[in-house]
Amino acid sequence: MKNEIHPQQGQFKVLAVDDNHENIxxxxxxxxxxxxxxxxxxxxxxxxxLLQESIDYDLILLDVNMPVMNGYETCRQIRKRKVLSDIPVIFLTALNEVDNIVKGFEVGGQDYVGKPFNGLELLARVKTHIELRRSREELKKLNTGLESLVEERTSELQQANEDLEAANRELELLDEAKADFLGIISHEINTPLNGIIGFTNILKEKLKHAEFYEMIDFLDMSAKRLEKFAKFSLLITELRTNRKILRYATCQLPDLLDVISQRFRFMMEEKKITVTINSTVESVWADQNLLEKSIECVLDNAIRYSPAGGEILLNTYVEEAWFVIEITDRGRGFEPEILSDPFRLFSYGKDYLDEQKGLSLALVNLILKAHEGSVKLANNEEGGAVVRLCFPEKKEE
Incomplete structure (x- = not known):
C-alpha cells in the first residue's frame, strides 16, 4: 500500500491531534x-x-471535538502565527452537517475526513495537500527567483538606458558643437566672400575688354561656388540636427514657379532651353524659403544636364493625399548607382548631378523630410530624368 500511495513520504512529517487514543x-x-x-x-x-517547539510539520490532522480546546479554536490559533499560516489542516470529524464543515473552512482548514475514516482516503488526502503545499513552495521559490532576475535585468536595463541617455546627450552636444562650428565657419567664409564677389563684379564691369577679364570671371565663379557650398552645408547641418525652425505659410505655387524660373533666365537663354509650367495646384502649406530652395536645386540640375535647345516641364498636381511638384528634363537621366543611393552626401567618383558632389539632392531630401514629405527619382523611357517633390496635403493651421 505504501508504494502505491506515497513512495517518498519519509521526508514528510504529520502532526495528528485527537483526544481518542485509539484514533491516534x-x-x-x-x-x-x-x-x-x-x-x-x-x-x-x-x-x-508542540508547534511552538517545532514548525517542521508538513500537515496537521486535527480532531474537531476535544476537551480543553476544540479543533476550530486550535486552527484559529495556528493561523495567527505567520510561520504556520500555510500548513495544511485536515479536520477529523464525525460531524457531517454542512454548517460544521463550512465552519472548518472558515477558520482556516483545507479539507476534512469523516470518522470512521478509510485509510486509503486518509492517505490520498494527506498526499494531495502535502504535494499542493510543496508545489506552492516551489512556485514561491520560482517567483522569488524570477523577481530577483527581473530586478537584476531591470537594473541592467536602467544602467543601459542611463548609459544610452548619456551617450545621446554627448551626441547632442557634439551635434550642437558641430552646427555652431559650421555656422561660425560659414559666417567667416561668407563675410570675405561677399567682399570678393562684390569687387569681382566691379572689376568685371571696369575690365570688360581687359586681358585679365577671363581670370576675373573665373575668380567670380569660384567665389560664388564656394559661397553656395557654405550655405548648403550650413542648411544641411541645421536640418540634420533639427535646429532649423520651419515657418509655414500658404505658398502660391503658380507665382512661385514663375519667379524661380526667371532666376534661371540667363542659364536657359544661354542653352536655348524652354521651361513649360503647368500648375493645377494653387497653393501648398510649407516653409516658402525651403520650398523655393528645393525647387531651385532640382531646376538648376535639370538645366545643367539638359541638352541645348531642350525643354523642361514643370508640373504640379494632386496625387491621393499629396501635392506633387514634378520637374522633367530631356537630359541623360540618372545613373543606376545614383538611383540606388540618391541622397548620400559627398559621393566620390562621378559627378553627382551637380558641382557640389551630392549636396543638392541631399538638401532637397532633408527639406522634404522636414515637411513630412518625400523625393522620388526616376528616368523617362524617352530619355531624361524626373524628380517629384511630394508634400502632404496639409491645410493652414
Missing part, C-alpha cells in the same frame, strides 16, 4: 506504513505547544 494509534499505524513521520497531541493546547 490507527492514524499513526496508517501513516507509518506509508512511510510518513508522525507526531501526536491529545488536545488543541498540547498541539500548539
Amino acid at each position: 494509534k490507527v492514524i499513526g499505524s496508517i501513516l507509518r506504513k506509508a512511510n510518513y513521520q508522525v507526531g501526536f497531541a491529545f488536545n488543541g493546547k498540547q498541539a500548539l505547544e
Whole structure:
C-alpha cells in the first residue's frame, strides 16, 4: 500500500491531534506504513505547544471535538502565527452537517475526513495537500527567483538606458558643437566672400575688354561656388540636427514657379532651353524659403544636364493625399548607382548631378523630410530624368 500511495513520504512529517487514543494509534499505524513521520497531541493546547517547539510539520490532522480546546479554536490559533499560516489542516470529524464543515473552512482548514475514516482516503488526502503545499513552495521559490532576475535585468536595463541617455546627450552636444562650428565657419567664409564677389563684379564691369577679364570671371565663379557650398552645408547641418525652425505659410505655387524660373533666365537663354509650367495646384502649406530652395536645386540640375535647345516641364498636381511638384528634363537621366543611393552626401567618383558632389539632392531630401514629405527619382523611357517633390496635403493651421 505504501508504494502505491506515497513512495517518498519519509521526508514528510504529520502532526495528528485527537483526544481518542485509539484514533491516534490507527492514524499513526496508517501513516507509518506509508512511510510518513508522525507526531501526536491529545488536545488543541498540547498541539500548539508542540508547534511552538517545532514548525517542521508538513500537515496537521486535527480532531474537531476535544476537551480543553476544540479543533476550530486550535486552527484559529495556528493561523495567527505567520510561520504556520500555510500548513495544511485536515479536520477529523464525525460531524457531517454542512454548517460544521463550512465552519472548518472558515477558520482556516483545507479539507476534512469523516470518522470512521478509510485509510486509503486518509492517505490520498494527506498526499494531495502535502504535494499542493510543496508545489506552492516551489512556485514561491520560482517567483522569488524570477523577481530577483527581473530586478537584476531591470537594473541592467536602467544602467543601459542611463548609459544610452548619456551617450545621446554627448551626441547632442557634439551635434550642437558641430552646427555652431559650421555656422561660425560659414559666417567667416561668407563675410570675405561677399567682399570678393562684390569687387569681382566691379572689376568685371571696369575690365570688360581687359586681358585679365577671363581670370576675373573665373575668380567670380569660384567665389560664388564656394559661397553656395557654405550655405548648403550650413542648411544641411541645421536640418540634420533639427535646429532649423520651419515657418509655414500658404505658398502660391503658380507665382512661385514663375519667379524661380526667371532666376534661371540667363542659364536657359544661354542653352536655348524652354521651361513649360503647368500648375493645377494653387497653393501648398510649407516653409516658402525651403520650398523655393528645393525647387531651385532640382531646376538648376535639370538645366545643367539638359541638352541645348531642350525643354523642361514643370508640373504640379494632386496625387491621393499629396501635392506633387514634378520637374522633367530631356537630359541623360540618372545613373543606376545614383538611383540606388540618391541622397548620400559627398559621393566620390562621378559627378553627382551637380558641382557640389551630392549636396543638392541631399538638401532637397532633408527639406522634404522636414515637411513630412518625400523625393522620388526616376528616368523617362524617352530619355531624361524626373524628380517629384511630394508634400502632404496639409491645410493652414
